[in-house]
Amino acid sequence: MWRVQIRRPVLDAIAAGTVTCAFRRWDRPRVRVGGSQRTQIGVLEFTSVDPVEASDLTLEDARAAGFADLAALQEAQRGDGQLYRVGLRLAGPDPRVALRAKRRLSQAERAEIDTRLARMDRSSPHGPWTAAVLQLIAENPGVRAPDLAARMGRETLPFKRDVRKLKELGLTESLEVGYRLSPRGRAYRRG
Known part of the structure; x- marks a missing residue:
């Protein structure tokens, strides 16, 4: 686009x-x-x-x-x-703002996220990545994208594209520098 x-x-x-x-x-x-x-x-x-x-x-x-x-x-x-x-x-x-602000997920919402993440992992040329990226961002809020990508042994631009996919689901949000999990992302990871 x-x-x-x-x-x-x-x-x-x-x-x-x-x-x-x-x-x-x-x-x-x-x-x-x-x-x-x-x-x-x-x-x-x-x-x-x-x-x-x-x-x-x-x-x-x-x-x-x-x-x-x-x-x-x-x-x-x-x-x-x-x-x-x-x-x-x-x-x-931006509808993603309201989406990422959700602090509680229904079983149906959680199942939909599971399905979308599984589809992303299956279609990825570098293998499953969604859980690892969510964990990396959770543990390193505000860290620059090139540094996060390097920690995963990945190129920066493809890494950033993947993070944008998580942002579309309302799981992450961009900061002035780096990213963090949104309230929805934290709720998803809590299980």
Whole structure:
């Protein structure tokens, strides 16, 4: 999945409703209308994806994208590829936040997690990994991903992809540095 990179101050402005679009240069659209992306502030929805010419940009475009003036917007859009105006809005909170906050699991929830983790272990090219990674994170909260990966004898990027799979299940959460088990992850490990 392709992601639109958006800095935190711009995300905050989107949440406040003062930024409603972004401009990107691509060889083809990388997002679609109605698509979404999880961010630090919640889920963003892409409300439009329209090709535009840099010469047609206006002060209104600049302000909608969080720029002080038209010159700043135009300077930021130099480069190759077609320029696109991407409409954005905050669609709501990241559903993983509520999921990972759960401190108690029903038998059905636990069985579903067991099934999903077993499937991940079976399909992994490097063998079963889910229990080991959960234990490693539980024992080493806040430790950098490259250090955790090295402890398992793994490359950093594939390790981080695996941790993201656990995050999708609400079992882990990212910290400023490293990870920790979420309340749901701790409840799962307690059995």
